Amino acid sequence: MKILVTVKRVPDPNATIRVKPDGTGIVTDNLKFVVNPFDEIAIEEALRIKEKGGGAEVVLVSIGAKVAQEQLRTGLAMGADRAILVVAEQELDPLGVARILAKLVEQEKPDLVLMGKQAIDDDANQTGQMLAALLQWPQATFASKKESLESEAEKSGLPGIQLSNGTVTVVREVDGGLETLRMPIPAVVTVDLRLNIPRYASLPGIMKARKKELKEIPVADLGVDVTPKLKVLRLDPPPKRKAGRKVSSVQELVHLLHTEAKVI
Numbered sequence: 671m672k673i674l675v676t677v678k679r680v681p682d683p684n685a686t687i688r689v690k691p692d693g694t695g696i697v698t699d700n701l702k703f704v705v706n707p708f709d710e711i712a713i714e715e716a717l718r719i720k721e722k723g724g725g726a727e728v729v730l731v732s733i734g735a736k737v738a739q740e741q742l743r744t745g746l747a748m749g750a751d752r753a754i755l756v757v758a759e760q761e762l763d764p765l766g767v768a769r770i771l772a773k774l775v776e777q778e779k780p781d782l783v784l785m786g787k788q789a790i791d792d793d794a795n796q797t798g799q800m801l802a803a804l805l806q807w808p809q810a811t812f813a814s815k816k817e818s819l820e821s822e823a824e825k826s827g828l829p830g831i832q833l834s835n836g837t838v839t840v841v842r843e844v845d846g847g848l849e850t851l852r853m854p855i856p857a858v859v860t861v862d863l864r865l866n867i868p869r870y871a872s873l874p875g876i877m878k879a880r881k882k883e884l885k886e887i888p889v890a891d892l893g894v895d896v897t898p899k900l901k902v903l904r905l906d907p908p909p910k911r912k913a914g915r916k917v918s919s920v921q922e923l924v925h926l927l928h929t930e931a932k933v934i
């Protein structure tokens with residue numbers, strides 16, 4: 671059993687993002703980058719499947735600048751076995767990434783590809799679906815946990831992703847509830863927030879990660895057309911919130927809501 675987990679380097683979701691004055695991108699000086707939080711959940715899930723037995727190999731893959739080594743090392747320190755970095759310094763769109771991943775899947779032949787449901791930098795939520803389509807593999811998006819069950823025993827017996835006898839069963843979040851799907855493997859599964867809480871890398875894990883294999887492949891070596899099909903025209907920060915105003919009485923508040931805000 672081999673599980674390929676995708677890992678994107680993204681800005682820290684807790685950092686303050688500043689848009690460049692000309693709207694062509696965000697200011698990256700002094701910006702902290704992390705593993706995309708949904709991808710951390712995917713790594714955690716792969717490690718849990720591995721630890722349950724069956725001897726799964728967990729292989730991480732990232733596509734992007736050389737600095738993404740940092741995020742792959744974080745995943746290796748969590749417990750993944752090895753990592754692949756497809757070095758691409760140019761801008762890529764989700765279709766380009768999906769095409770590269772499809773090529774790697776051809777080479778690595780994993781039984782399962784686990785991905786985040788979306789990357790928090792541009793919230794595209796497209797790559798997993800495109801990869802499944804390119805491979806013509808079944809897919810389940812937004813894997814979650816069966817939290818609606820009453821008893822703890824039932825809950826612990828039903829993780830969001832279960833592999834058995836050549837199939838994968840996935841509990842997924844849909845509007846209004848949960849849906850359970852079963853499909854044959856190989857398959858693509860994208861994970862949502864409530865699936866698990868990712869572990870922190872331990873100190874021994876960090877030490878071991880330094881010696882684990884991190885293979886770099888220049889994107890040109892894969893022979894994949896990654897010309898972007900979409901272009902980001904501009905970015906605009908959200909409008910600044912106006913300062914609040916203090917009123918001295920409820921009467922004044924009601925009066926202003928009526929005459930100025932015109933909401934009552």
Ligand code: AMP
Nearest residue numbers: 676677733785786788789794795796797
């Ligand atoms: P997106 O479609 O861009 O929202 O991304 C969905 C998922 O695809 C992410 O959570 C990652 O697991 C994966 N992904 C997207 N871009 C990359 C990348 N450059 N390198 C590795 N994984 C990626």
